[in-house]
Amino acid sequence: MIDSKWRSKFQPLFDKMGKKLVTHNITPQAITWGAFVLGVVASIVVIQGWMLLSIALLWLSGLLDVLDGTVARLTRKSTKAGAYMDLILDRMVEAFYILAFAYKFPEGNYAYLLFYIAVIFNFTTFIVAATLFQNKGVKSIHYDVGIAERTETFIIFTLMGLFSYYIFPILMIFNVIIFITGIIRFKRVLNHCKLFD
Template identity: 70%
Template sequence: MIDTKCRAKFQPIFNMMAKQLVMLNITPKSITWLAFGVGTLASFFAAGGWMISSILSLWLSGLLDVLDGTVARLTGKTSKGGAYMDLILDRMVEAIYILGFTYRFPQANYAYFLFYIVVIFNFTTFIVAGALFENNGVKSMHYDIGIAERTETFIVFTLMALLPSYIFPILMTFNAIILMTGIIRFRVVLKYCKSME
């Protein structure tokens, strides 16, 4: 929700940064893979207990994730394939980041397992909505707004890194929010399908 509500306010800054990357002839696909690599590095930092490095790497990965799409739009290189690759690698960063916590703080394993389950459910409803609904936005596919988006996820991961004694309640609360997001979208998709019968 933060992404959707606040993106327009920060987009001019992202545009300036993206223009610098365009001048360096860095492709959107390269930025997407770099975001994945930096996000994976954040997981290794978390597993090793270097939480400040982990948080900084995580947010850098998030920034790069914003810039790949911005560069694609500035250079006219947007594509459905790029959008899907971006979405999948985003989820992989989140999954790998949780693996780092699983190694470092195994006492919250139940919350981690539930995270994977609700993310699969939520992401599936997101992809189905993206495939079904007409795209009226600037992205390469329909982007269905949710309560829990990327920024909320990174805020939760940051809280987990800073407050390891509270990982279980923090992540369980977020799991409930992700589940709620998926249920709302699931109902919208079902309603749409019924209207098309």
């Protein structure tokens, strides 16, 4: 929800950063891969126990994830293939990050497993909505707003890193929010389909 509600407030800053990247001929695809690599490195750093560094790398990965789309729009190189790759690699970063926590803090295993189930459910409803609903935004595909979006996920990962004794309750609360997000979208998709049955 933060992404959808607050993105426009920060977009002028992202545009400035994006223009700098454009002047250096850095492509949206290179930025997407850079975000992915940083996210994986952030996960490896979790295993080492360097939480503050891991959190910093995670947020830098998130910044690049914002900038790839910004650069794509500035250079008019926004494509559905790029949006698809971006969505998949974003989920992979989240999966690797949770996997690193499962290795470092195995006591939260049930919360991690439930996170994967919640994300699969939520992401499936997101993709279905993207294919069914008309795209009226600036992104390459329809972006269906939800309670749990990328920034919320990074905030939860940050809290998990800072307060490792409370990983289980922090993640379980977020899992419920992800499920609620998916259920709301699931119902919206079903209602949309009924209009054409």
